[in-house]
Amino acid sequence: MRKIKLADIAKVANVSSITVSRALSTPEKVKPETCEKIQKIAQDMGYIPNFMAKGLKSKSKTIGVIVPTIINPFFASAVKSIIRSANKTGYNCLLFSSDESQSIEQNAVNTLISYNIDGVIIAVISEDEHYTPAYFSTLKKLEIPVVLLDRHIDAPHVCGVYLDNIDSGYKLGKEVISNNFQRILIVSGSPNSKVANARLAGLKMAAEEAGSSVIIDVIKADFNTELAKRLVQDYLGQHKPDAIIGLNNQITLGALEASVVHNYQLGSDIHFYSIDEIKTAKNFGISIPCIRHDVEDFGYHAVTQLIRAIESDNCDKLSDIIIRGTVVK
Amino acid sequence: MRKIKLADIAKVANVSSITVSRALSTPEKVKPETCEKIQKIAQDMGYIPNFMAKGLKSKSKTIGVIVPTIINPFFASAVKSIIRSANKTGYNCLLFSSDESQSIEQNAVNTLISYNIDGVIIAVISEDEHYTPAYFSTLKKLEIPVVLLDRHIDAPHVCGVYLDNIDSGYKLGKEVISNNFQRILIVSGSPNSKVANARLAGLKMAAEEAGSSVIIDVIKADFNTELAKRLVQDYLGQHKPDAIIGLNNQITLGALEASVVHNYQLGSDIHFYSIDEIKTAKNFGISIPCIRHDVEDFGYHAVTQLIRAIESDNCDKLSDIIIRGTVVK
DNA sequence: ATGAAAGCGCTAACAC
DNA sequence: GTGTTAGCGCTTTCAT
Numbered sequence: 001m002r003k004i005k006l007a008d009i010a011k012v013a014n015v016s017s018i019t020v021s022r023a024l025s026t027p028e029k030v031k032p033e034t035c036e037k038i039q040k041i042a043q044d045m046g047y048i049p050n051f052m053a054k055g056l057k058s059k060s061k062t063i064g065v066i067v068p069t070i071i072n073p074f075f076a077s078a079v080k081s082i083i084r085s086a087n088k089t090g091y092n093c094l095l096f097s098s099d100e101s102q103s104i105e106q107n108a109v110n111t112l113i114s115y116n117i118d119g120v121i122i123a124v125i126s127e128d129e130h131y132t133p134a135y136f137s138t139l140k141k142l143e144i145p146v147v148l149l150d151r152h153i154d155a156p157h158v159c160g161v162y163l164d165n166i167d168s169g170y171k172l173g174k175e176v177i178s179n180n181f182q183r184i185l186i187v188s189g190s191p192n193s194k195v196a197n198a199r200l201a202g203l204k205m206a207a208e209e210a211g212s213s214v215i216i217d218v219i220k221a222d223f224n225t226e227l228a229k230r231l232v233q234d235y236l237g238q239h240k241p242d243a244i245i246g247l248n249n250q251i252t253l254g255a256l257e258a259s260v261v262h263n264y265q266l267g268s269d270i271h272f273y274s275i276d277e278i279k280t281a282k283n284f285g286i287s288i289p290c291i292r293h294d295v296e297d298f299g300y301h302a303v304t305q306l307i308r309a310i311e312s313d314n315c316d317k318l319s320d321i322i323i324r325g326t327v328v329k
Numbered sequence: 330m331r332k333i334k335l336a337d338i339a340k341v342a343n344v345s346s347i348t349v350s351r352a353l354s355t356p357e358k359v360k361p362e363t364c365e366k367i368q369k370i371a372q373d374m375g376y377i378p379n380f381m382a383k384g385l386k387s388k389s390k391t392i393g394v395i396v397p398t399i400i401n402p403f404f405a406s407a408v409k410s411i412i413r414s415a416n417k418t419g420y421n422c423l424l425f426s427s428d429e430s431q432s433i434e435q436n437a438v439n440t441l442i443s444y445n446i447d448g449v450i451i452a453v454i455s456e457d458e459h460y461t462p463a464y465f466s467t468l469k470k471l472e473i474p475v476v477l478l479d480r481h482i483d484a485p486h487v488c489g490v491y492l493d494n495i496d497s498g499y500k501l502g503k504e505v506i507s508n509n510f511q512r513i514l515i516v517s518g519s520p521n522s523k524v525a526n527a528r529l530a531g532l533k534m535a536a537e538e539a540g541s542s543v544i545i546d547v548i549k550a551d552f553n554t555e556l557a558k559r560l561v562q563d564y565l566g567q568h569k570p571d572a573i574i575g576l577n578n579q580i581t582l583g584a585l586e587a588s589v590v591h592n593y594q595l596g597s598d599i600h601f602y603s604i605d606e607i608k609t610a611k612n613f614g615i616s617i618p619c620i621r622h623d624v625e626d627f628g629y630h631a632v633t634q635l636i637r638a639i640e641s642d643n644c645d646k647l648s649d650i651i652i653r654g655t656v657v658k
Numbered sequence: 659a660t661g662a663a664a665g666c667g668c669t670a671a672c673a674c
Numbered sequence: 675g676t677g678t679t680a681g682c683g684c685t686t687t688c689a690t
Contacts, residue, residue: 001470003442005667016677021669031675046467051443052389053667055381056682070405080400083426092440095424097412111421113332114380138375141330225612253612260614283554283582284613285589334683345661350685360659382683385666 004047012045013038024049055116063306064112064120066096066105067149074249074276074295075123078149081299082121089307091118100125102133109135113142119306123149127193127223145309145318147302152194159309159318161302165195168275168291168325169202172245175289175327176203176273177210181242184214187232187255188247190222199247199275217241221251228254236262242270249276252288277328291325298323333376341374342367353378384445392635393441393449395425395434396478403578403605403624404452407478410628411450418636420447429454431462438464442471448635452478456522456552474638474647476631481523488638488647490631494524497604497620497654498531501574504618504656505532505602506539510571513543516561516580519551528576528604546570550580557583565591571599578605581617606657620654627652 006017006024013020015034023030023038024047030038051060065082067075083093094115096108105125112120120139124131136155139146148160176184186203189196200218207216219235221228228251232244236258244259246252252274256266264270267286274290281288301321309318335346335353342349344363352359352367353376359367380389394411396404412422423444425437434454441449449468453460465484468475477489505513515532518525529547536545548564550557557580561573565587573588575581581603585595593599596615603619610617630650638647 001472003471003667006669007667017667018669018678019676021667022676025669029675034675046470048439048442048467050385050445050667051440052381052384052445053682054669056379056385056667056684057669058682060381069409070399071402071409073400076399076405080398080426080428084428097409099409099413110377111380113377116379116381138377141375142332143330253609257612257614260612266613278609280582280607280609281613283586283589284595284610284615285586286613332683336683346683347662347685348660350683351660354685358659363659379683382666383685385668385683386685387666 003050004045005050006047009038009042009045009047013041059118059310060116061090062092062094062115062117063303063310064094064096064108064115064117066098066108066112066120066122068098068100068123068125070095070097072250073279077295078123078299078302081296082303083299085300085303086307089303091303091307098125102126106133106135109139113138113144117144119145119147119310121147121149121302121306124151124153127151127190127195129154129192129194145306147306147309147318149298149302150195159305159320161298161305161321161323163195163293163298164322164324165198166202166205168293169199169204169247170206171202171325171327172273172275172289172291173203173206174210175329176243176245177206177212177214179243179271180212181214181271183239183241183243184216185232185235185239185241185244185255186216186218186247187228187244187251188218188220189251191220193223196220196223196247203245221254223248223250225250225254225257228252229258230254232258233261236264243273244270245273245275247275249274249278252276252278256286275325287329289327289329292328293323293325332379333374334379335376338367338371338374338376342370388447388639389445390419391421391423391444391446392632392639393423393425393437393444393446395427395437395441395449395451397427397429397452397454399424399426401579402608406624407452407628407631410625411632412628414629414632415636418632420632420636427454431455435462435464438468442467442473446473447639448474448476450476450478450631450635453480453482456480456519456524458483458521458523474635476635476638476647478627478631479524488634488649490627490634490650490652492524492622492627493651493653494527495531495534497622498528498533498576499535500531500654500656501602501604501618501620502532502535503539504658505572505574506535506541506543508572508600509541510543510600512568512570512572513545514561514564514568514570514573514584515545515547515576516557516573516584517547517549517576518580520549522552525549525552525576532574550583552577552579554579554583554586557581558587559583561587562590565593572602573599574602574604576604578603578607581605581607585615604654616658618656618658621657622652622654 010017098105339346427434
């Protein structure tokens with residue numbers, strides 16, 4: 001069966017399509033009784049609007065979301081809250097995962113533009129401070145507002161919702177230092193990751209402030225589990241730290257596994273600290289004090305910023321939003 | 330700036346829009362040199378097609394995907410593989426999460442229909458054997474093919490990709506029984522969940538076959554962590570099992586935590602078995618033998634089935650696909 | 659091999 | 675308060 005369209009309802013109701021259109025989207029412009037009649041008929045006939053036709057003329061009321069991967073619980077939660085906030089405001093989301101690939105990311109942006117999205121929220125693939133993908137200028141030309149998520153890029157007319165990474169590092173540092181450990185290992189992200197470096201800076205700040213005599217070693221890995229695991233395993237062959245700090249959830253998981261390989265008793269021989277919560281830790285009875293970020297909030301702010309930009313047609317007013325984390329023991 | 334459209338390219342190339350359309354989508358219908366010229370111009374001008382306009386007349390080359398939640402790694406992986414398979418075949422995916430709510434699920438289907446999707450892949454919210462949501466008849470009327478994911482529904486003209494749950498239960502049962510435990514606790518899903526009951530049946534089959542004298546207790550919880558945790562905690566106040574079998578990943582996580590509360594040493598005082606892998610277990614050095622399903626495969630089959638249905642305009646030919654899991658120690 | 663015209667379903671602009 | 679017309683960008687049909 002073909003889809004019911006406005007004209008079908010119009011015929012039954014003995015009015016024109018435009019009246020039906022108005023009855024369904026701007027009811028105040030139609031005489032109440034006509035309106036009611038039309039709405040009832042639409043309901044009975046099972047009318048479902050056609051966004052393709054609608055979006056061709058007016059705004060699509062759709063925003064695009066691109067994240068590097070939805071397997072990482074951090075992004076999964078962020079996506080969830082973004083979708084929820086957007087739906088509440090009457091927007092739909094098209095979600096893409098870039099699989100950490102630059103070309104897939106570029107394609108995703110093109111596809112979103114193809115769908116006439118009104119705005120985009122992107123957590124870009126690269127941690128690199130100098131990553132400035134080509135699609136930014138395209139989006140700017142088309143006046144499609146962009147809100148960056150978590151990973152910063154230096155582009156004009158782009159705003160973002162970020163975590164206060166220095167603050168996170170600092171807070172976690174304070175927490176760790178208070179324990180009088182002898183030797184602490186910090187496992188960071190890649191050397192030119194802004195996020196990683198800011199977290200590291202915060203940690204060092206806390207350490208210096210404490211003036212403690214603890215030995216602090218730093219390994220630069222990346223924000224994935226595998227490399228962190230390998231490097232920590234090598235490190236543990238030579239040193240015996242009391243505590244390991246992972247600068248994101250994936251790193252911490254890798255460090256945990258490396259310690260298991262070296263027969264450490266997690267949580268007693270060696271203590272773990274993490275930025276980003278590891279939710280399953282408590283299922284295994286391991287306490288991993290961490291910096292938790294309100295991901296619900298994260299998504300909310302991203303959507304709010306974006307929709308302001310869309311509906312005001314003025315990207316310039318937008319400011320960045322920095323979200324602070326809290327220490328969770 | 331406005332988006333570049335076919336007509337803009339046409340003007341520059343001194344041809345009509347339709348020729349440009351052909352050069353870009355069916356190049357074999359255009360003289361090679363004209364074609365090449367047009368393609369180059371399109372490239373230079375940064376042309377990005379408008380799916381809204383395209384989808385208005387022809388198929389949208391878009392499929393809808395609805396899962397109960399993307400936070401659960403099982404669905405996150407499935408979604409990832411679905412998107413990947415679909416993209417490879419030239420389809421885009423619109424992803425919705427129903428948040429385990431019937432009304433959100435219904436809305437998601439409507440929204441997808443609004444976007445003129447060519448087909449839908451759904452993991453329905455309910456485990457209940459008798460859940461048959463209203464939108465099925467709508468989709469059928471509109472001749473939009475549906476492929477069910479993981480959770481079965483008895484509806485005509487609907488096919489699905491399922492796990493072989495009896496087989497999973499049986500295989501895991503064999504594995505558990507071989508250990509000569511004294512008392513085993515099975516934590517199942519809700520009493521009228523088909524999936525849970527099939528897994529349970531498989532387990533019992535393995536137990537009976539072995540004729541072992543082990544005591545087997547069964548708790549009916551649901552497929553979430555919280556309830557399982559609470560019920561197992563109560564149970565452990567009265568009994569002391571050597572092994573716990575969780576019938577999905579969330580249940581197993583709950584059972585683990587309950588055991589921690591009761592001061593069991595995970596993996597030595599008490600052993601865990603699970604259907605669905607718990608990837609973080611190895612990071613914590615706990616071995617949880619499980620039934621692993623090839624989720625990559627899962628998504629691949631779902632997409633393949635759906636696209637066959639879409640492109641053959643014949644939903645009747647479709648058959649269900651049952652995927653077997655493998656034991657992973 | 660190329661083009662002209664019509665139409666997909668909806669709504670903004672302009673009547674009445 | 676309601677209707678007519680035209681057009682969004684693309685493709686299908688029918689001509690050349």
